[in-house]
Structure formats: structure tokens, C-alpha cells
Amino acid sequence: MSGIEESLDQLGRDWDIDPVLRGFMLGRVTDVSDRQVRVGRVVFHIPYLRGHDRHVLWGCRWPDCDNCCKKQGRLPLTSSDMITIGSGLKYKSRSEFLRSEALVATHAEPGPGSGSVVMTTVNLKRMEGETEADDGTRVPCRFLGSDGACTLHPGRPGVCYMYPFSAWIESEGGMARVHASYQFDGCCPGFYLDRGTDPMRDVLAEYSGIIHGYVMEAERTAREGLSSVSIA
Ligand code: SF4
Numbered sequence: 221m222s223g224i225e226e227s228l229d230q231l232g233r234d235w236d237i238d239p240v241l242r243g244f245m246l247g248r249v250t251d252v253s254d255r256q257v258r259v260g261r262v263v264f265h266i267p268y269l270r271g272h273d274r275h276v277l278w279g280c281r282w283p284d285c286d287n288c289c290k291k292q293g294r295l296p297l298t299s300s301d302m303i304t305i306g307s308g309l310k311y312k313s314r315s316e317f318l319r320s321e322a323l324v325a326t327h328a329e330p331g332p333g334s335g336s337v338v339m340t341t342v343n344l345k346r347m348e349g350e351t352e353a354d355d356g357t358r359v360p361c362r363f364l365g366s367d368g369a370c371t372l373h374p375g376r377p378g379v380c381y382m383y384p385f386s387a388w389i390e391s392e393g394g395m396a397r398v399h400a401s402y403q404f405d406g407c408c409p410g411f412y413l414d415r416g417t418d419p420m421r422d423v424l425a426e427y428s429g430i431i432h433g434y435v436m437e438a439e440r441t442a443r444e445g446l447s448s449v450s451i452a
């Protein structure tokens with residue numbers, strides 16, 4: 221059984237997961253096209269299930285859900301996260317904060333063709349005593365309060381604001397354009413199906429700013445030498 225299938229089975233104990241949506245997330249619905257919706261400075265890629273005449277939409281279920289914080293896999297920090305979180309935790313300097321609360325980890329993700337994208341990032345430790353060997357394993361985040369709220373909020377890592385989106389930059393007429401799509405890891409019950417994309421209009425407007433801001437911060441972090449990406 222795949223990791224996503226296992227996660228969906230666990231999710232299904234607490235939430236009703238549409239069987240069509242579940243099949244799609246497991247790669248069993250293949251009649252899918254990519255609907256591109258441009259909102260502000262971001263192009264969103266929304267899957268359209270042609271055979272079912274439905275789009276895959278999303279809205280966060282918090283405070284009824286805090287699953288992404290209970291199953292946190294990795295918290296890469298931007299340089300501004302390091303300043304915000306470090307000062308929120310009362311560290312006097314960034315280096316002191318990084319020594320105590322963060323670690324450097326390298327991981328690979330599928331890349332173009334048969335290659336992979338190798339990323340090295342400074343990550344906020346999600347649990348006491350975390351080491352690089354724990355990177356990518358899903359654990360309850362130590363900053364999750366008993367009320368289901370993040371104790372770092374509003375200064376939580378930018379990557380937490382992004383979830384469940386992932387983003388990248390493409391060149392458009394010589395200009396950099398930010399694109400975003402969903403991550404389907406089986407942990408989020410916020411996905412649903414609808415004929416159109418209108419029900420998600422407000423969410424897309426809100427996330428357009430969040431995603432664009434995060435991508436710019438991530439770029440700045442790389443320019444400052446605090447993260448790196450290479451194709452292997
Ligand atoms: S798992 Fe999804 S629905 Fe739940 S809090 Fe996170 S983003 Fe919201």
C-alpha cells in the first residue's frame with residue numbers, strides 16, 4: 221500500500237472522502253486535464269476530471285482539522301522566517317536561534333523527466349532532539365497547541381501558510397511567472413469536487429498573495445546562500 225493510500229485510509233476514519241476524489245488522488249482517475257486559472261500574479265493549476273465533469277477544489281477545514289500540523293514532514297525556513305520565529309522565541313541572534321531550533325537537511329523530489337530535484341534547506345525542528353535522519357517523516361509538530369492552533373501564529377513558517385499548495389516559477393515572455401498546484405499527500409480533508417471553480421474564488425484570491433510572497437522569500441533565501449536547489 222502506498223504512503224498516500226495509507227494516509228487516505230487514516231483520513232477516511234474521521235472524514236468522508238469522495239470515492240472519485242480518492243481514486244484521483246491515488247492516480248486511478250486518468251481522464252484529467254489541467255485548468256489554468258490566473259489570479260493576481262499566480263497561475264493556479266486546477267485538475268478537471270473530464271469524465272465526471274468536476275474540478276478539484278479546496279478549502280481549509282481548520283479549526284475542525286489540524287491534520288497538517290499533526291503529520292508534519294518538513295518545515296523549510298525562509299530567511300525572514302528565521303528572523304520572525306527567532307525573535308518570537310526570544311533569541312538574541314539568528315545564529316543562536318539556528319543552533320538551537322533548526323537543522324540543515326537535504327532531500328530529493330521527482331524532477332523533470334527521470335531526474336530529481338535535490339534541495340538543501342534550513343528546517344525548523346518539529347520535535348525535540350530532531351536530527352537530519354528524521355527529515356520527511358511525519359510527526360506532530362511541537363508548536364501545535366492543545367486547542368489545535370499554532371503557538372507561533374501569526375509568525376509561523378511561510379511554508380505552513382502555503383500548504384497544501386506547492387509553487388514554482390516559469391518564464392513567460394521573458395518575465396518570471398509564479399505557478400501553483402496542489403500537493404496530494406493524503407493528509408488534507410479540504411479537497412472537494414465541483415462543476416466550476418467559482419466556489420474557490422475567494423480562496424484563490426487570498427492564496428495568490430500568500431504564494432507569490434512565499435516564492436519571492438524562497439528565492440531571496442537561496443540568493444543569500446541559506447538554501448540551494450540542484451537537478452540530479
Ligand atoms: S490538513 Fe488541510 S484542512 Fe486540515 S488544517 Fe491543514 S490545510 Fe486545513
Ligand code: SF4
Pocket residue numbers: 288289292361362363364365369370371372373376377380
Ligand atoms: S509551525 Fe505551526 S502551523 Fe506549522 S506545522 Fe507547526 S503547528 Fe502547524
